[in-house]
Amino acid sequence: MEGAEPGILDEVFDNFFNSVTIFKDREVLRHDYLPERLPHREEQIKKLGMILAPVLKGARPSNVFIYGKTGTGKTAVTKYVLNRLKIKALEFNAPVDVCYINCRLAGTEYRIITSLCREISISVPFTGLSVGEVFDRFKTGLDKRKTIMIITLDEVDALVKNRSDMLLYELTRINEFLTRSKVSLIGISNDLRLKEFLDPRVLSSLSEEELVFRPYDATELRNILTERAKIAFHEGVLSEGAISLCAALAAAEHGDARRALDLLRVAGEVAERKRAKVITEDHVREAEKLIEHNRVVEALSNLTLHSKLVVLSIFHIMRKNGCRTVTGEIYDVYTELCGELGITPLTQRRVSTLINELDAMGLLNAQVVSMGRYGRTKKIRLEVPRTIIKEAFSGDSRLGSLIDYEPKCFTKNTSNRD
Ligand SMILES: Nc1ncnc2c1ncn2[C@@H]1O[C@H](COP(=O)(O)OP(=O)(O)O)[C@@H](O)[C@H]1O
Ligand SMILES: [Mg+2]
Structure with a gap:
């Protein structure tokens, strides 16, 4: 390879080879692994x-x-x-x-x-x-x-x-x-x-x-994890605190053993990358963030094109003025984005439904605010950091070009309508 330093990979390989090994058998933490024993069942x-x-x-x-x-x-x-x-x-x-x-x-x-x-x-x-x-x-x-x-x-x-x-x-x-x-x-x-x-x-x-x-409680999850950890990790690699935290976090959600095992696996990967000798509670916390990040990116990537355009419209509005917005304003930007792509926009009513769905998924937050004698209105904001939206949409060939787009309706119309 022209221009590449001859030793460029040596370091990568050497680091990998000399790194402390956390995992004895990573495969046993996969979702489809069937353990020999199933405690509490x-x-x-x-x-x-x-x-x-x-x-x-x-x-x-x-x-x-x-x-x-x-x-x-x-x-x-x-x-x-x-x-x-x-x-x-x-x-x-x-x-x-x-x-x-x-x-x-x-x-x-x-x-x-x-x-x-x-x-x-x-x-x-x-x-x-x-x-x-x-x-x-x-x-x-x-x-x-x-x-x-x-x-x-x-x-x-x-x-x-x-x-x-x-x-x-x-x-x-x-x-x-x-x-x-x-x-x-x-x-x-x-x-x-x-x-x-x-x-x-x-x-x-x-x-x-x-x-x-029934869902597992924290103690049951802890036992399941402890048993799996014995075959997944080298001895002494996993701290008591880390394993308890994985169990507690998964129990607080809905007693999901898959979630608990995911936390454990990702925490191990974090520790490995940091070349730590022991998996700690901090690694579990970091794993939790990573998993949540991936979950959101995946949810965004799997949206339909129109829902993505609604998210992108709110993204542009929040980038411009940083505060909550209303359905009418979202709809203006949304129709403009549809125009850019050459597709027919859905009705405002339909877009309202999409907004409710996105709210239910936790991707945005819609709050009903009283406007005194003008009735009530919905104030909407994104619940997802803008960097994640960029990350999720930049791979989409149609949407990629709309991420840095400057909506024209911002300059035309600054009145506050709903
Ligand atoms: N009692 C248990 N003991 C050990 N591992 C378990 C137990 N229950 C679930 N698991 C593990 O948790 C993960 C999720 O379990 P799974 O059977 O796929 O759940 P479900 O089908 O109810 O969604 C799997 O990796 C499974 O091996
Ligand atoms: Mg299943």
């Missing part, structure tokens, strides 16, 4: 095991509906039980097929059914068939197999929210059509309100049995 493990056990003697287990907030161990417990069930089924020579599908990751009903088919070796094309046709093939193929199939639909709320609960309905009725095989369903939901959205027939069939996962 013995009750749920046993109950799910008891519900599924009849399959070992050729009887169809009841359907189960599992719910609880994110990070309460639903996925881990279910996979844990299914893995052991598979081993026992082999041992006892019981005809069982176990299939696990994450509905949010699968995305569409078509993809879910093709995964089910693949599980029992029925080949289906990637496209070209309707959902109904693939489902018929699945039913026929399954019935020939003379088996009991346990189908786990994780994050099933994703299916229902996409208004595609046809598949769910068909699956809850499938046993009426099968003569030689049977299906048991395990539905898992992170959203406790899912019950209100489900077709009552689906709900009553799916919840033959119910399993609730």
